[in-house]
Amino acid sequence: MKILTGNDLRTGAVIWWDGSGWSLHVEDAVDVGEHAAEILAREEAARHVNASYAVDAQMTAEGVRPAHIKERIRALGPTVRPDLTLKPADPSALNWVI
Amino acid sequence: MYQYDHYDQAMVDTRVEEFRDQTRRRIEGTLAEENFRPLRLQNGLYLQLHAYMLRVAVPYGTLSSRQMRMLGDIADKYDRGYGHFTTRQNIQYNWIKLEDAPDILADLASVEMHAIQTSGNCIRNISSDQYAGAAADEIVDPRPYAELLRQWSSFHPEFLHLPRKFKIAVIASDTDRAAMKLHDIGIQLVRNDKGEIGAAFYVGGGMGRTPMIAPLINPFVPIDQLITYSEACLRVYNRYGRRDNKYKARIKILVHELGKDEYTRQVEAEFAHLLSQGLEPPLAELERIKAHFVDPPFEEGLPDDLDLGDPDFALWVKSNTVAHRRPGYVVANVSLKPVGGIPGDASADQIRLMADLARDYSFDELRVTHAQNIVFPHVRKADLYTLWQKLDAADLATANLDSIGDIIACPGLDYCSLANARSIPVAQKISERFAARDRLETLGELKLKISGCINACGHHHAGHIGILGVDRKGVENYQLLLGGCEGADTSLGQITGPGFSEDGIVDAVEKATDVYLAQRQDGERFLDTYRRVGMAPFKEALYG
Ligand code: SF4
Numbered sequence: 104m105k106i107l108t109g110n111d112l113r114t115g116a117v118i119w120w121d122g123s124g125w126s127l128h129v130e131d132a133v134d135v136g137e138h139a140a141e142i143l144a145r146e147e148a149a150r151h152v153n154a155s156y157a158v159d160a161q162m163t164a165e166g167v168r169p170a171h172i173k174e175r176i177r178a179l180g181p182t183v184r185p186d187l188t189l190k191p192a193d194p195s196a197l198n199w200v201i
Numbered sequence: 202m203y204q205y206d207h208y209d210q211a212m213v214d215t216r217v218e219e220f221r222d223q224t225r226r227r228i229e230g231t232l233a234e235e236n237f238r239p240l241r242l243q244n245g246l247y248l249q250l251h252a253y254m255l256r257v258a259v260p261y262g263t264l265s266s267r268q269m270r271m272l273g274d275i276a277d278k279y280d281r282g283y284g285h286f287t288t289r290q291n292i293q294y295n296w297i298k299l300e301d302a303p304d305i306l307a308d309l310a311s312v313e314m315h316a317i318q319t320s321g322n323c324i325r326n327i328s329s330d331q332y333a334g335a336a337a338d339e340i341v342d343p344r345p346y347a348e349l350l351r352q353w354s355s356f357h358p359e360f361l362h363l364p365r366k367f368k369i370a371v372i373a374s375d376t377d378r379a380a381m382k383l384h385d386i387g388i389q390l391v392r393n394d395k396g397e398i399g400a401a402f403y404v405g406g407g408m409g410r411t412p413m414i415a416p417l418i419n420p421f422v423p424i425d426q427l428i429t430y431s432e433a434c435l436r437v438y439n440r441y442g443r444r445d446n447k448y449k450a451r452i453k454i455l456v457h458e459l460g461k462d463e464y465t466r467q468v469e470a471e472f473a474h475l476l477s478q479g480l481e482p483p484l485a486e487l488e489r490i491k492a493h494f495v496d497p498p499f500e501e502g503l504p505d506d507l508d509l510g511d512p513d514f515a516l517w518v519k520s521n522t523v524a525h526r527r528p529g530y531v532v533a534n535v536s537l538k539p540v541g542g543i544p545g546d547a548s549a550d551q552i553r554l555m556a557d558l559a560r561d562y563s564f565d566e567l568r569v570t571h572a573q574n575i576v577f578p579h580v581r582k583a584d585l586y587t588l589w590q591k592l593d594a595a596d597l598a599t600a601n602l603d604s605i606g607d608i609i610a611c612p613g614l615d616y617c618s619l620a621n622a623r624s625i626p627v628a629q630k631i632s633e634r635f636a637a638r639d640r641l642e643t644l645g646e647l648k649l650k651i652s653g654c655i656n657a658c659g660h661h662h663a664g665h666i667g668i669l670g671v672d673r674k675g676v677e678n679y680q681l682l683l684g685g686c687e688g689a690d691t692s693l694g695q696i697t698g699p700g701f702s703e704d705g706i707v708d709a710v711e712k713a714t715d716v717y718l719a720q721r722q723d724g725e726r727f728l729d730t731y732r733r734v735g736m737a738p739f740k741e742a743l744y745g
Contacts (some may be wrong), residue, residue: 112298113298113300170675181616
């Protein structure tokens with residue numbers, strides 16, 4: 104599947120296209136099929152997202168997982184600072200990232 | 202330390218207000234990202250893996266307590282409570298919000314700091330010897346000359362759009378502590394037979410994709426022609442540097458392709474022309490700058506002895522302190538490499554503590570080193586034990602300078618959008634593997650440097666042991682290099698062979714150290730043994 108990501112313009116936070124808006128959580132990402140370019144152009148123009156692009160991903164039992172390690176690290180946070188990830192209280196959260 | 206005059210302050214303040222307006226227009230939508238991006242980069246603001254990242258310039262690595270305290274406050278107020286000291290002697294913040302960036306720059310300007318020219322194809326922050334002004338072996342304090350170059354290169358209209366980024370280092374001793382020959386221009390201040398100060402110019406060094414050691418192109422440029430000669434070097438590069446190919450755009454490629462002799466000939470011709478143009482600032486300006494770098498009020502007649510009764514203190518003194526040029530004083534290094542820690546990171550509290558300790562014990566001065574450590578340059582020996590105790594209480598007294606635990610590591614794939622692999626976890630595992638005191642002592646000086654991609658921010662080419670992260674079909678992989686070195690006898694590390702997994706590279710490093718221990722002769726460091734026995738026994742142990 105193809106999912107869309109980018110950064111929030113004001114905060115820089117990593118965000119994912121959920122079909123109607125942008126979410127901090129990769130689990131909310133939806134397959135955009137062939138529509139990546141048109142959605143990104145529209146959302147960039149509206150300044151809902153910055154530096155956006157499409158990435159490959161898979162749907163797993165735990166949810167959407169980006170194919171490449173770089174996007175998986177973007178999705179959760181630095182592997183060396185679990186306290187700064189999106190799930191600081193969950194020590195196993197990083198298991199699927201690396 | 203240099204203090205801004207009203208021109209310096211006005212330039213920085215004006216830039217803050219310009220950027221505030223640009224940021225406002227970007228958020229409102231009247232400035233598109235493609236137009237805004239070069240503007241934010243000129244102010245050190247990158248968009249990185251997780252957020253915006255701000256790189257703040259620390260000119261030639263020198264900071265006052267007041268500035269250091271501000272760096273700690275910024276980490277708390279606008280970031281997530283820490284900062285990362287870099288191999289360019291700068292500091293980076295990883296979690297910056299665009300809407301906060303103008304306020305951060307304003308806070309920096311209030312302590313005579315900025316983030317200008319910390320990105321982009323321009324002359325970057327000038328780096329220097331972290332022991333400048335304190336080292337027993339320097340012929341002169343290099344910082345006034347670095348400051349003169351900083352002023353010349355800041356907003357230099359001709360050099361804001363160079364073919365590629367440009368890095369200059371200035372040193373003033375034969376012991377090169379700034380990796381000078383691995384810079385676009387390395388300047389060593391020297392004395393001639395008449396006792397006059399001049400500058401030896403090494404041009405065309407660098408790391409990255411195509412590492413090169415800078416050749417000496419002029420052994421003595423009179424000091425009253427320093428700026429004019431620098432201008433000539435840059436002009437030839439700006440005219441002929443490859444703008445068509447990013448990977449061939451650094452000056453090292455131009456010097457290599459033209460050949461040292463032809464490049465030098467062109468520089469000398471340009472220099473002869475420029476001499477008639479009256480470009481050089483008057484020597485009075487250098488004297489004005491020098492007046493900012495007079496010695497602090499050192500006390501005379503201080504005792505030189507230290508009570509080394511506390512064994513942990515004795516270990517730290519042996520490992521982390523360096524001779525000062527004044528009796529009764531010492532240079533103290535704070536290793537930002539605790540066992541299992543993140544190289545170069547310091548919490549806001551640690552940063553502020555170091556600011557306070559510099560105020561109390563080092564005449565208000567600190568230095569950032571290219572090895573991602575902090576220096577208190579002028580500590581009375583009588584105060585050293587107290588200083589150490591206070592550092593120790595804040596986990597800042599790791600005794601491992603220049604050992605295998607004192608690892609340089611770039612942010613790598615945990616933070617950097619250009620990375621191929623993570624650097625920090627590898628550094629953490631190696632530092633844990635070699636944490637035992639007797640292992641560190643047995644191995645002695647062993648500089649290990651890790652980069653997460655070929656851009657080489659972690660100086661892997663210059664490590665006695667270097668590690669380069671690569672992407673092998675989406676999986677992190679690590680190449681091992683041996684025999685690199687910065688300094689007077691600069692050499693470039695050679696790749697041992699096929700790469701290793703994350704755990705495999707830690708084992709490979711251990712095997713390399715085992716070869717060293719088995720082969721070394723009296724007094725040899727790892728590097729000496731490698732240079733004597735060559736790659737073969739290491740390859741045999743790694744792949745045999
Ligand atoms: S070496 Fe590569 S991964 Fe490391 S900081 Fe530089 S660009 Fe990023």
